[in-house]
Amino acid sequence: MAEIITDRKSQITEKATRLFRERGYAATSMRDLAAAIGIEAASLYSHLRSKEELLNRICFGMAESFFRARDQVQSLQLAPPVQLRLAIEKHVEVITNDVNASAVFQHEWRYLSEPDLSVFKSMRGEYEAYFMDILSRGKAAGHFQIENEKLAVLSLLSALNWLYDWYRPEGRLQPHEIAAQLSEQVLNGLIKKS
Amino acid sequence: MAEIITDRKSQITEKATRLFRERGYAATSMRDLAAAIGIEAASLYSHLRSKEELLNRICFGMAESFFRARDQVQSLQLAPPVQLRLAIEKHVEVITNDVNASAVFQHEWRYLSEPDLSVFKSMRGEYEAYFMDILSRGKAAGHFQIENEKLAVLSLLSALNWLYDWYRPEGRLQPHEIAAQLSEQVLNGLIKKS
DNA sequence: ATGGCTAACTAACAGTCGTTAGCAAAGATA
DNA sequence: TATCTTTGCTAACGACTGTTAGTTAGCCAT
Numbered sequence: 001m002a003e004i005i006t007d008r009k010s011q012i013t014e015k016a017t018r019l020f021r022e023r024g025y026a027a028t029s030m031r032d033l034a035a036a037i038g039i040e041a042a043s044l045y046s047h048l049r050s051k052e053e054l055l056n057r058i059c060f061g062m063a064e065s066f067f068r069a070r071d072q073v074q075s076l077q078l079a080p081p082v083q084l085r086l087a088i089e090k091h092v093e094v095i096t097n098d099v100n101a102s103a104v105f106q107h108e109w110r111y112l113s114e115p116d117l118s119v120f121k122s123m124r125g126e127y128e129a130y131f132m133d134i135l136s137r138g139k140a141a142g143h144f145q146i147e148n149e150k151l152a153v154l155s156l157l158s159a160l161n162w163l164y165d166w167y168r169p170e171g172r173l174q175p176h177e178i179a180a181q182l183s184e185q186v187l188n189g190l191i192k193k194s
Numbered sequence: 195m196a197e198i199i200t201d202r203k204s205q206i207t208e209k210a211t212r213l214f215r216e217r218g219y220a221a222t223s224m225r226d227l228a229a230a231i232g233i234e235a236a237s238l239y240s241h242l243r244s245k246e247e248l249l250n251r252i253c254f255g256m257a258e259s260f261f262r263a264r265d266q267v268q269s270l271q272l273a274p275p276v277q278l279r280l281a282i283e284k285h286v287e288v289i290t291n292d293v294n295a296s297a298v299f300q301h302e303w304r305y306l307s308e309p310d311l312s313v314f315k316s317m318r319g320e321y322e323a324y325f326m327d328i329l330s331r332g333k334a335a336g337h338f339q340i341e342n343e344k345l346a347v348l349s350l351l352s353a354l355n356w357l358y359d360w361y362r363p364e365g366r367l368q369p370h371e372i373a374a375q376l377s378e379q380v381l382n383g384l385i386k387k388s
Numbered sequence: 389a390t391g392g393c394t395a396a397c398t399a400a401c402a403g404t405c406g407t408t409a410g411c412a413a414a415g416a417t418a
Numbered sequence: 419t420a421t422c423t424t425t426g427c428t429a430a431c432g433a434c435t436g437t438t439a440g441t442t443a444g445c446c447a448t
Contacts (some may be wrong), residue, residue, distance in 0.1 A: 008395080144385065148367070184339075184341075189382040191339075192383055224403085232403060236408080237425070239407070
């Protein structure tokens, strides 16, 4: 089993992602991280400026992935129901593509400090607005029944975002199939029509 | 505005709940907590045995609330669709009743140490099984269309569990109304029928 | 061979962590 | 009045925190 050796910086980021996910950012020490790699804590600083730089890279890296997914979806000019299906599919793809980074993205962003924290929050808001826009246009066009759109968007995204905790790449279900069931559930609900 | 003075132990637990929610368990020090109350860190130990005891009380307190809600629902012997509506309503009620404790319950339980950690996880599994049972019976009776029940349960619960982050007691929507919209969304989906 | 770059090391800094020991004041009980 | 309990205090323990300084060994281009 040949180990794939990439550069140290990538190796550090990957191990940090795993540890931040497993123990949380605040509870992971630089010495923990160094030990997981097999070097001394001080040696990490040949490759990075601070612990927070790692968190930064992970959180904003995921944010960019989500934005890339959004841009792909928006470039296609689809009707709201089918656009929502695609948006869900792409969102699920991003999460399942790196479950550790997704977990850190979801839970540890609050340990960012200003000004990054504010930047992160506003990117998050922008991404929610993208889903909100799909729902609003769908409602206006008579496709969707939604009372409170904010509530709908946030519960919809939450129904997708736990996936990092459950998905296993070696598991039976492929991201595409997961996305299909979740879309079906979100769009048509649990109740069977007659 | 008269302050309601309860015993110190309750006051400490409440402040700890707020701080653990805002900063995370690992990033909240006993000195932070003591300062928020207006005493010295060492003085806390006249009222509790350890920091983890606080986390314990918060997490298992919430777990008991969820179980009480479940027991109320299960005592009523309802058909799956209406039982699910009630289960959602009660679940939302528990969350909105203490959003800080709910946040801690969702995010900080992993800092429990054994054997409590295992106990907590199994209680969580039991609660998921309660929802799973409703979906399974509903599917078997022909009320629900569900492909993968585990997927359905976890996304359903996730669609409810973010509420602690959004709900404001002083806000416009009452827990009951929130539960109603979420139930509608879960059961009938976003797509408008004909 | 020589100089410079890279990535590692050891040692240490100044601060924080949860927690304990020992003590003091106040209020309740006898 | 005397004693016990409660609840706070100061001081301190040993361990751990992120990070820096200074150094060294190996590699590459000259």
